Amino acid sequence: MSQQALNLGIEEPPQAEEAGARVQVLLPLPLAGPLDYRVPDGMANQLEPGAVVEVPLSGRKAIGVVWPKNTSGKASGKTLPLKKLKPVERIIDVPPFGTDLTRFVDWVSAYTLSSQGAVLRMCLSVPAAFGDVPVKRHYACASVLPDGIRMTPAREAVLKVLADGKPRMAPEIASLAGVSDGVVRGLADAGALVALDISVDQPYPQPDTNLKGPKLSGEQTEAAEAIRGAVWEGGFKPFLLDGITGSGKTEVYFEGLAEALQEKGTQVLVLVPEIALTSQWLERFEARFGVTPVVWHSEVGQAERRRAWRAVATGDARVVVGARSALFLPFKKLAFITVDEEHDPSFKQEEGVLYHARDMAVVRAMQAGCPVVLASATPSLETQVNADEGKYQVLKLRERHGVAVLPEMRAVDMRAEPPEAGTWLSPILVREIEETLAAGEQVMLFLNRRGYAPLTLCRTCGHRIECPSCSAWLVEHRFRQELQCHHCGHMEPIPEACPTCESKESLVACGPGVERLFEEVTRRFSEARTSVMTSDTMMSPSQTAAVVKEIAGGHLDIVIGTQIVTKGYHFPNLTLVGVVDADLGLRGGDLRAGERTYQQLVQVAGRAGRAEKPGKVLLQSYEPEHPVVQALLTGDGDAFMAAEKAARAQYHMPPYGKLVAIILSGPEMAEVLEVGRALAKVAPVEHGVDIVGPAPAPMVRIRGQHRFRMLLHAKKHIKVQQLVRNWVLRVKPKSSVRIKVDIDPYSFM
Structure with missing residues (x-):
């Protein structure tokens, strides 16, 4: 985070406009700034800054927000006379945006050089939240039965079901009472039941802060107390929670979360990479607070998004855990933010408004005046430099929680121990897998390449099958019997003959993907129960949760996966991790290639030996002398990152x-x-x-x-x-x- 962010100061917005005056309304459109509208009679005392309103726009109606006048820019260079302005049509029945959110929108707009309307669109991302919420007809017992009503055993069964006072829908009542829907409606017509139209969006259950978490170690307690103290004092304070894999970082920031919830009406945001929003994390939260949090990510359906958005705006949603877009939810009283796995590159938004959620979370906390925790086993270089400069308070966890210890790390020099022709597992890794399976323990094989093979070419003419819309090779997905572009999504069947020379049986797959690795593993270890975990095979959170449960329950022996397997999972019986191509991320000359590869391999290595049984990690590499591989083998990540800092500083590369x-x-x-x-x-x-x-x-x-x-x-x-x-x-x-x-x-x- 830049010094500009941490030293930011913005003036307070003005108060509500008087009747007949003009008001600025920001629309979720890529305009230069807010538009002027007229304040109609009778609305002056309600049009406060932040109010969500409906306004006319080019023959249609649009939803916008009354914007404070300290904003930069206007959609039109000239100011129209008041009588030519169109009036605000109505105020939407949702709480107004707080000053912290309007300031945040202005800040993100200025920093990213995006229009304010484009940023506001992310805040107004649920159109259904601004319409009427659907209701469903429920029935409850009338306070007094009407005189002369004829009772039957069926009617008595209905009244018995509703005796607890809980309103229910007719089908549920009929099912519980063992009668038809007609009996329920007949009682309603006779006046024995009261009809109630109840919103389908029920309140979220509230977390129980009186529940106690697991006993913390000494260094966990010290870190937790520092965070709790900052939350209790209030005000903006950023922390770096730097803890090795398995050190219990989640339990530490849960303590800060619990402290924040002690005050009535406060809210908490936990940001996670989308693929890290795991069922295991949600189970840990429920065990600690008695309820599941409000979840926000791209897989959440529209009805649930409407419910969540409105609950955040009213303050009913106390804890939100979500992907980067959750930053733009209209929190009523934000008191604590955590960014888990803060180093993860998926926090960078690459479409629309281009922002980094880690950095913007620090700004959001600053605007809200609350503490923020950036948690990681491998902090990003940007975060480390901010900590070195004293901008963030550093909390370190250097011991694994409980009896677990860090796994043994070994490199396999693929130049000296090459695999057999047409295979990808070295003899050493094959032997280790055999021994691990014989001991009744589990194996994880990591290869960050989806599909069967990254390239399909013709042995006769050398033609390489490319995407028609992108300068990229099509990736073979043998499970689905098709070729796919991983950039635009184009798919086509695997051809029987070369598209250029028409030679049959001449197309050959080049290089390994996880599906090809699966083919080798099932051939070598035919008795082992094997599964593949990628974004292609895990199409929904429920599918991912089912596979994770199988692994944790010991129903799978070998797991093959891409980066989706690295995100915070705890598998007690998993003792061997094999990295099939440790050099993969080092190719291409990216500024952050070394840092990113180191972070990814530390995360995947951290899946091994997280319980009583010791773990082992084998890194297959054609360049085991590379600084990234050496840092992993020696465990001296600090020295590696110090070298990265020196190289960046020498050439004034970010964050220098x-x-x-x-x-x-x-x-x-x-x-x-x-x-x-x-x-x-x-x-x-x-x-x-x-x-x-x-x-x-x-x-x-x-x-x-x-x-x-x-x-x-x-x-x-x-x-x-x-x-x-x-x-x-x-x-x-x-x-x-x-x-x-x-x-x-x-x-x-």
């Missing part, structure tokens, strides 16, 4: 400098390049700023769009936002060419 990516895309390559050259001609010339490009992107075509990239590299003290804004505005691109600005890019594809 700033990067801004300008991505140009369009259907015609010549037009995209023309815009890139125009930008290059008017590029700012300033000391401490270097600009390269335009150059073809490594992925030069995605979804039929040709792509060029430019990169601005600046010293840390330079404020790049205004510099880039002025630069980009000097060029008027063709309508077919899109310019995307990415402050702090994480992807260089």
Whole structure:
């Protein structure tokens, strides 16, 4: 997080407008700023800043938010006379946005160079939340039975079911009483039952903060007390909770969460990478607080999203756990934030508004005036540098919880111990798997490559099967008998003959994916119960939960997976982890390749030996002398990260400098390049700023769009936002060419 973020100060918004005056309404549209509307008679005392309203817009109705006047920008350069303004039509029956959220929207907009409306769209992401909530007809016993009503055994059975005073729907009553729906409705018509229309969105159960968690170790207790103290005092305070895998970080930040919930009406947000939102985590939360939290991620259905959004706005939802988009929910009284696995690259939003949820969570906590905990076994370099500079208080956990110890780490030099031709497991790893299975223990094999093979080519003419819309090879998915592009989603059947030379039986799969590894494992260990865990095979949270339960229950012997298997799972009988290609993430020259690979391998290694049985991790590598592999073997991650810091600092790379990516895309390559050259001609010339490009992107075509990239590299003290804004505005691109600005890019594809 930049010093600019931590030193931010914004003025208080103005009070409500008087009748007949104008009011600014921000709409979830990519406009330059809010639009002016007229305050109608009778609405003046209700149109406070933050109110959600319905307004007319170009012949239709739109939902927007009354915006404080300290906002930057206006959608129109001129101010219309009051009599020409259209009036606000109605106020939506939801609580107004708090000043912390409106400030947050303004901050994200300014930092990412996105329009305020584009950021607001993420806050108003559930259109159903602004309409009438559906109701269902329920029945309860009348306080007094009407005179002269004829009673039958069936009617008496209905009254007996409803004697507990709980309203129920007719089908449920009929089922419990063993009668038909007609008996229930007949009693209602006779006046013996009262009809009640009850909202389908029932209140969420409230967490029980009186329940006690597991006994904490000494260092856990010390970290928990520091967090609890900050929550009790209130105010913004950021923490880095740096704990090795299995050290019990979750239980530590649960203590801060429990402290935050002690005050009436307070709310808590826990951000997790979407694939890390596991059933095991939810079970741990329920064991600690007696209820499940409100869950927010892309798989949640629309009806449940409506219920969750409204409950967050009213304060009824006390604890929300979700993916990065949960940051933009309209919390009424946010008192504590945790970002779990803060190093995870999936916290970077790569579409629409480009932001990093870890950094924005710190800003959100600052605006709300509450503590924030960034938790990880392998903290990001950005977070470590902030901690080194004293911006974050560091809490360290260096012991595994309970009797568990860190696993033994070994490298397998694939140059000296190569696998058999056509296979991918070295003889050493095969022997270790055999011994582990013989001992009745479980094995995990990690290969971060989906599908069967990353490339299909013709042995006769050398043709490689590519995506028709992207500059990428199609990946074979043999389980589904199809080829797929992992960038645009294009799918086609596996051809029987080469599309170019038409040779039959000449297509060959090159390289391993997890499906190919599964084929080898099932051939070698035919008696073992084996499963594959990837985003292709785990299509829903319920499917993932079912497989996790099978593994934890000892019903699977070998698990093969991509990064989805690395996220916080606890499998007591899993003692061997084999990393099939430890070098995979080191290829490609990415700025963060070494850091990211180290983090990923530490996480997957952390699945081994998490209970009483000791664990073992084997890293198959063609370059075991690489600093990443050596850091894993020696356990000296601090030395590796210190070397990473020194290399970044030497060349003023993030977090010791700033990067801004300008991505140009369009259907015609010549037009995209023309815009890139125009930008290059008017590029700012300033000391401490270097600009390269335009150059073809490594992925030069995605979804039929040709792509060029430019990169601005600046010293840390330079404020790049205004510099880039002025630069980009000097060029008027063709309508077919899109310019995307990415402050702090994480992807260089």
